[in-house]
Amino acid sequence: MYDVAVIGAGHAGCEAALAAARMGCRTLLLTMNLDTIALMPCNPSVGGPAKGHVVRELDALGGQMARTTDRTFIQIRMLNTGKGPAVQVPRAQADKRLYMLEMKKTLERQPNLTLRQATITGLARIPPTAPAAPPGADLWPRPAFHLTSHTGQAFDAKTVVLTAGTSLAGRTITGNATLAAGRAGEPPALGISDALRAWGISLGRLKTGTPPRVDARTIDFTQTVMQPGSATPISFGFYYGDMPPGWVLERNPIYPAGPETPWRPQLPCYLIHTNAATHETILRNLDRAPMFNGAITARGPRYCPSIEDKVHRFRDKPAHGLFLEPEGWETNEVYVQGANTSLPEDVQIEMLRTIPALARAEVMRAGYAVEYDYIPPSQTRVTLESKSVDGLFFAGQMNGTSGYEEAAGQGFLAGANAALHARQRPPLILQRDVSYIGVMADDLVTHDLVEPYRLMTSRAEFRLLLRQDNADLRLSPIGRELGLIGDARMEAVERKRWQIDREMERLPRVFVSPAAHATLESTGAAALGRKVSALDFLRRQDATYNTLVSLGLGDLTLHPDAAISVEVAAKYEGYIEKQRREVERIRRLETWAIPRDFDYAVVTGFRAEAREKLMHFRPATVGQAGRILGVTPADMSILVVHLERLARSAPLTHSPASL
């Protein structure tokens, strides 16, 4: 019997399987097709605001996505520089094929992990192992799972992580052409939806879409604006030393090269714009757009609108920007970022050709919309375990999220929790003030979705604490406890923490003199009136840690991330302190558990709306209850009075509240 069986080898499944196997569990990873492991069916990029934070967090916890991306990107850039320390974040363009190969290699070499191609059609529970089981058999005191494939293979597992993505009863739509499919060209996973329904789990339906890919040979690159990669090294992983070498292939000569970036060869992206003719073509064909003619009814994401939706809703906007993104070093396929559509193919082609750079463009794959089943996560715990089926975990797109990074973050959380469950250890809960992954898990279980969920920095109320430069300081201790961060790496993390502390003690004691500051002609900074401590100097908006280095006052041994942490701690001390205090203020609510069997129906005093919402979401803590829309502070007061009363009246009989 496996400890953990993961169904689906997309971004969630890969992280789930690796986390479980690395925690020492016998792990099985099942996929319908071994050749599509870690496929990026949509955009060829990883990172960006909030999403990139998750990738950094995964690395800090001992996850995989950051390292696989670092090894296979064709370009990386730092976004939001100058907009604030906590929203600065990298984004990379991946070589899609290399990413898949690299991930498959990592899975194949992982001890404790078995990789199997199988389409699971049956999911059933089996009774606990009898005490009289033959010697050598696994003892498992709870019901386990019995999985069967369409070819008759069978597997038993103590826990199951379901990461089926969009393939649950999936349906792709391009114009009038509708196909039962998980992703373009793949069969949908049928049967699992039925098993879930049989367990009383209800399903909802969502929609998302992807743009067409065009042949690079038919693009006029002279009509585009080049977007080169970073001139200086950037990575998602925390390396505390040299970054491992990237997997660089020969650049397809069809792509104009960007400026040399000696630290790593990179491939640019190319910016183009739509115009009046493009918009006219789309509007003229709206009646053939499934989003508009009623062929698609499921809700799509507002943050990822189709091009027809953008043109229709923002008629005043004369042009929409589109990015041409090569899908790899060698391929001719170019992803048209921003043009996701389910218009008929002929309209897609006509529309693209109105843009000068694409006047002769040939589409290699048409864009399409995909509708799929998801499991409304009010049925799921913040650990990503099903509330109704013990030991069954859900992660990724089937929880209603979109994005590879969101999927990977959940995959890690679900995989780690499945492993902990199999070991009968307490679950891993990532709090909102500690990680974006925690923000996402908490949002999912306290809100009903109106569209696929995407992480955004604005969803994190404590985002100044959740910076990309300190993800390791926040999370590596947790990764360490899970057994995913080794001694040497943990030492490096603690050394970085120590460096920051020491530097914060040193800076108030060294001083910048006006004379020395005046020698810095290049900074263009306002003159210094009087001698100030290096700490106060850093508080100036125009000063950076590098300025201190130029003044001979910096510590050259400081890790670059540590330098950012020091700079942020100096500059935004007041803001950070405020968020820390707020975290302290609510900490008690976050750990104040509500018993799983708490009966809201008999509690008097709730307003009707609050009672209904509380019964729907069944929050695990008072903190979660407070985040449910429609639950007021007065309702929370009523709730805690009843919890306290319950605790006093039956201190020994009611189960210790667990999450």
Added chain:
Amino acid sequence: MYDDTIVAIATPPGRGGLGVVRLSGREAWRITGELFTGRLADHRAVYGTLRDGERGEMVDEAMVTAMAAPQTYTREDVVEISCHGSPVVLQRVVALALRHGARLASPGEFTLRAFLHGRIDLAQAESVLDVIQAQTEAGLRQAVDGLRGRLSGALKEAQDVLLGVQAYLTACIDFPEDEVESQAVGDPKDALERAAKMLQDLKASAGAGMVYRNGVATAIIGRPNVGKSSLLNRLLGEERAIVTPMPGTTRDTVEETANIRGIPFRLIDTAGLRSTEDAVERMGMERSRRAMERADVLLLVVDGSMALTDEDTALLAAADGRPTVVAANKCDLARGTDLSQVKAPVACISALTGEGMDGLAALLESAALGGKAAPSDAPLVTNPRHAAALERALASVTAAQRGLRDGLPQEMVTIDLSAALEALGEITGQGVHEALLDTIFSQFCVGK
């Protein structure tokens, strides 16, 4: 329930010479230290003065009892500030505590904390619930009333402006590669300026709103037999006080509420202030002085048919610096008073015939509203919780403006703006994040 420090007025509104403001939570002592000159001692009443640190101005004298946990009502650190019972003073003390980091207590929250900390036994849990429910329902009714009409419109306007700026900045941060156009918002600096102005107006209306809601304690003072009780009766429109031509008839203070131009004036008729040997009368006069002390507005009655006496002048001097209206009574008789030296606004009236009463009403209204004109179409904030939330929203908008001016990164500005929106959301009960996303996606074409 939260681990922060709460504050509220502990005595019933608008009654009694003494009022108590209570704080509970770990910062109760520190916060009190910021506004009280006395040296706090555990479980001991200490005399001192309350000061508004910002203006250095004395607010009131007070007896303050600080109590360290756990031997307190809530089992947290508790401070009780006893000062004069005027709603204006009490609200100012609460406002000072809020400024120094306290939070306005929710209905029943002191009791709730006492219960959660095991101070109150199980049998009392029901009554805790009753308190919360009853006050919640009352609060809800009030909130609904307050939010109907003009206030909700004005709040929504300010909120929309802030949401617009927040949506713009957030869209820039979360969709860095989209071309986010600021047309919908205009210059964020201008927009914030507009929002700040709206919030300031709303906050200013809160002062007036409190006056309309809590009423104004008004002491009717004057020498004996100038017609104070007749005036009281005229204002009340009914016979209440004993009116006789004999000086010194009113031996006790009489308190009645008259609705003047929509404002509840709690009129305190005082025994005529005059040096006297009569013991009963002396007691009445002692009460009068106390009534003067706790009044928000003084209504000084003089006999307009004769020249000001030394006593009148002394009373005018005593009232100097306080909101005062002078009623020159008996103007139906010969006018014998030279009022040109009187600084306070004067109305010539006849309590007997009702002449000049409209003019007096206008002066009283103006004195109650702090010299400002009555709000005609301005929305009124009448709920102290709303006023506190407005104050916080305004402070956060001001911080955001400062951030923009000092060139802080956009992110810091968004943090201040979320705090402002959260504070307004407490009034409107609207989920801030959902509203923000709606604004982003309806105003900006973002996302790939």
